[in-house]
Every structure is written in C-alpha cells, then in structure tokens.
Amino acid sequence: MALLRSAPSHSLVIIDEVESSLHPRAQRRLMTELFAISKERKVQFILSTHSATVLEQLPTEARVYIQTQRKGARNVIYGVTPEFAMSLMDDVDHPELTLYCEDERAQTLVDALISQESPEIRNRVAVMPVGAASTVRILGELASKDKLPNRSLGILDADQEEGAGCIVLPGSQAPEKEVFGALDETMWEKVANRLDVRVADLLDAVDDARQIKSHHAWARKVAERLGPRVRVGRVWEDMASVWSKEVVDPSERTVFVEAISQRLIE
Known part of the structure; x- marks a missing residue:
C-alpha cells in the first residue's frame, strides 16, 4: 500500500x-x-x-468481462453483474437455454410469464440478471451469432426496443412502473391475499412507495411499510404473479413465451 x-x-x-x-x-x-x-x-x-x-x-461501469473464443478471438462485455461473470468463470452444468435480463425485477417477471403460460419449460431455462440494457443487447447479439458457450436469448425491459438475439417484456415501461401502474384495486386485493395483509394497508404502502422518485425502490418501500415479516422479494413475486395472470394480454404473453420456446428447439 x-x-x-x-x-x-x-x-x-x-x-x-x-x-x-x-x-x-x-x-x-x-x-x-x-x-x-x-x-x-x-x-x-x-x-x-x-x-x-x-x-x-x-461499480457497474468498472466491470469488464473478456471472453476468449476459439482461434484467439475475444468478446468484450461491459457492465456485467458479479453473478453473470462468476457463472462464466465457473465449471458448472448449463441449462438448455439461458435468458439474460437486466435485473432481479425483470427476472421475476420472466419467471412469472413462463410459469403462467408454459410451466413445463420452466426447469429447462435459467433466467440471469446481467446488468444494463446495453449489456443485454451485447449478449443477445453474441447469442444470435452463436458466440456464447450455451444457447441464449436476451430479454429487454418493455421500455426498450428489440435487438439482435433479444425480445422485449410485455408492456411499454420499466418493470416497476409497468406492474405498479397496471394493477387496479381488485388486483391489489389479490396481492394482499397472497401476502396475508389487509388490502387497505397494502394500498397505503403502495401510495407511499410511488412518491419516491426512483421506481427501483418502490417494492422495497412497500415491504418496509408492511412490516418485517414481509420480504421485498415476496412482495414483488406476488405482484408479478398477479400481473402475469390478470393484466398481460393472453396473446401477448403467448407470443413472448413462444419466442423462448422456439429458441429452445433451434
């Protein structure tokens, strides 16, 4: 030193x-x-x-993964998550298909959509948060050229446009904005039943959370308002489950999951 x-x-x-x-x-x-x-x-x-x-x-911008290809070629991937980098460096069995998404919130939505539409393929895919949309796009492009170790597909948030090797989540906004904005009072009641809390308490917590400027903090704020026995992950999982079943247009959900199924058999 x-x-x-x-x-x-x-x-x-x-x-x-x-x-x-x-x-x-x-x-x-x-x-x-x-x-x-x-x-x-x-x-x-x-x-x-x-x-x-x-x-x-x-910090995210300081993480750079350099992947060596056959014949000495290299892929340089910027902004990767620690989990993604470690998975590439670890000698483990890979699923049939890896879905790369931006963060844990998107990961939960992808899980919910697959479980609702085609639960039989859920164990055949791994959904991995890898970082910013730019990182997902890089991985999707590499996947489309078969330059990644296993079969892969990028999943971009709904506020992004499709790219090579990538599909987009249903909706038009970032995951938190999409789900919080789409659930009406009847649907919030279903979420409250899943969480085993009073719907009035949940609605108050949701109203408070949406006052926060950063939508990434909304689910955490709801969990904090509901008390220590309610995990942040559980709040978002139950919201995602209700959203995927009650809000997403069935035809849009089918198209999204069929794109994943098609990549499985290519």
Whole structure:
C-alpha cells in the first residue's frame, strides 16, 4: 500500500489477480484503499480477478468481462453483474437455454410469464440478471451469432426496443412502473391475499412507495411499510404473479413465451 500511495499522480497501475492470498474481508479493505488512492491521486487501476467479493465492490461501469473464443478471438462485455461473470468463470452444468435480463425485477417477471403460460419449460431455462440494457443487447447479439458457450436469448425491459438475439417484456415501461401502474384495486386485493395483509394497508404502502422518485425502490418501500415479516422479494413475486395472470394480454404473453420456446428447439 505504501508503494501504491507513492505512485506519481495520474499513474496507471495494473494488478493481476488482485485478491491473491486474501480472505474476503481483506479483499474488501484492499478495494476500499484502492478507491481512495484512485480518487486522491488520480491513479487509474486495471485489475484482473476471479473473486466475487472484488467484483461486488466495483461499480457497474468498472466491470469488464473478456471472453476468449476459439482461434484467439475475444468478446468484450461491459457492465456485467458479479453473478453473470462468476457463472462464466465457473465449471458448472448449463441449462438448455439461458435468458439474460437486466435485473432481479425483470427476472421475476420472466419467471412469472413462463410459469403462467408454459410451466413445463420452466426447469429447462435459467433466467440471469446481467446488468444494463446495453449489456443485454451485447449478449443477445453474441447469442444470435452463436458466440456464447450455451444457447441464449436476451430479454429487454418493455421500455426498450428489440435487438439482435433479444425480445422485449410485455408492456411499454420499466418493470416497476409497468406492474405498479397496471394493477387496479381488485388486483391489489389479490396481492394482499397472497401476502396475508389487509388490502387497505397494502394500498397505503403502495401510495407511499410511488412518491419516491426512483421506481427501483418502490417494492422495497412497500415491504418496509408492511412490516418485517414481509420480504421485498415476496412482495414483488406476488405482484408479478398477479400481473402475469390478470393484466398481460393472453396473446401477448403467448407470443413472448413462444419466442423462448422456439429458441429452445433451434
């Protein structure tokens, strides 16, 4: 650390396997130190790592996965999630089809749509959050050219346009805006029954949540208002289930899931 702190301002420092010999707590402390040096001395760091702990400390724009292809070609994928990067680096069995979506909220909607329309294929696919829409587009394009290790398909949020190797979720808005805006009082009552809470309490929580500027925080705010026994994930899962069954046009749901089924048999 003393050596790094003495590096001239605006230096470029490259560290291979930055986590080597360090346990997770030490890895987090090291990353904190590197962030401080980078900010104070304008030093740029390029790190290689196989550590989920290190990846989790990095901001999205700092994560770059370099995938080596046969004959030496490389795919450079920016903004990947730690989970996606680790899955590519791990030697595990792959499902028949991997669906790449933006985040956990979209992942839940995809699960709900498949379970509602064609539950028999659910165990044949894996739905993986990978990051921003730009990352999904890159992966979709690579999938369309058969440049990924397994059969894949990109799933973009409804506020995005289709791209090569990608399909779009039903609707026209980001997942939280789409679901919160589409459920009427009757549907909220069904969500309340699933959560085993009073519908009036749920509606109050929803009204409070929608006052928050960032829609990404809405589901968490609802869970906080309903009390500690209600998980954020459960709130969103029950909302997604009601939305996929009661709101999404059956023909639109069928088209969406059939695109996934078609990719399974290609």
